[in-house]
Amino acid sequence: MPINKPLEDGELLAAIDLGSNSFHMVVARYTLGQLRVVDRLRETVRMASGLSARGDLSGDAMSRALECLGRMGQRLRGLPHNRVRAIATNTVRQLRSPASFLIPGETALGHRIEVVSGREEARLIYLGVANGLPPKQTRRLVIDVGGGSTEFIIGEGFEPLERESLQMGCIASTRRFFPSGKLSRKKWRDALTEISAEFQQFTSTYRARGWREVIGSSGTAKAIGGICKELKISRGEVTAAGIADIRERLLAFDDVNDVELPGLSDDRRTVMAGGLLVMEACFNELGIERMQIAQTAMREGVLYDMLGRAEQRDPRDGSIAALAKRYGVDAEHAARVEATVQQLFEQVSGVWHLDETDQLSLMWAARIHEIGLTIAHSQHHVHGAYLIENSDIAGFSTQEQRFLGVLLRAQRRNLPKVALNAVDSRDAQRVLRCVVLLRLGVLLNRSHDPASMPPDLRGEATEKGLALSLPKSWLDQRPLSREDLQTERALLAQAGFDLAL
16 A cells, blocks of 8 residues: 555655755656756855864854755745655764754754765765766766765666765865865875775776766866866866866965865865865776766755655665565565554554654564574564664665664564664654554564464554453463563553553
């Protein structure tokens, strides 16, 4: 049964990209099966410039970010939450306490903010770039030099084949290699050597894959391409010769604040050195001679990802199916657990204020709740949670993976307080209720017997918990299940949840 509501003609979708250098918002209207952009907003926020070595965000950077989100929130007022996605990238990933930014940020924006891994960011970038180019199956290398990280993707059509993310970007690299702002050829050579060494982890794999064309996305690539055009080196593409020319012109200045180049905007002047440095390393290590410039990037990718979810092409479903297959999950048993959880969810979701995102998470958790058995039967719920929390899973934000990990870790035995505390404290009651539904689904199907489910299972949400109704004859014939339910009742009581039988 479809859970994501289909888009209706004329509906608006909005994507917000909280980059390390700039925040971008794009609003599009769904018309005749296509997305048509109706509004854009971009602001240079420079969050990465306020990130300390300890992972704290400066007050100035926080203020700039929140003020920008407040303005974007005004534009988004009235849009339903399921039609808005805000994605935070490298700088928020590096924060010691992401909640210190996410909670006020979500308040200012009026919508939840998802944090994504570097490889998930790469997938969304490729999706945005591929949808902005003429459709063809040519193998492409897409490079996105951002403010705090750089993503590399090889793909064909709309499908990414390889994804990689390195901790280098225009702001991060400028701060790292030119902390005082002073420029010199020696500093440039040393920095280039250090950056190039970081490419060794994936260049052989990428070169073996190969590609026919190279595409650059986002601000650094556009800025370098624009300078190449102003210097009449190319028609707007980035070339190896152009990078060398720009580097010589840039190193003629003593300080990053003094840099002046044809076509270079004021808001990019102070971070141009780091961006050009990373781009030169990309060209050198991957043997690139020419790079075309894309007009689309991650924000458009987020829009098309939302469109796919609404049209029942959710990449997360495919990722969960791949995990189940990889770890040899008993598909029939998982389906029975899912059906039980679904049955209880439908009976209590209204009173408990659980929504379709909770439903999706529960269904995914049911499908892979036994993946930890591949490692060991003992503590398999802990092993499964570890796999989920530490894997790159296409389509999922870090918060979604953490929630799935909590569900798997808490599916049996004692309720782990550490696991429950791993989620946002604002969601504590919602998380506990979802955990209870999964635990009951697992418990009631413990025998792995298709005929073991009670014919008339009813759950009624109460003020403090759940009243579970089961046929007495069914319980009388299954003393182990009766004992399990009594034990479960005592365990849940310790967490402040009342399970009435």
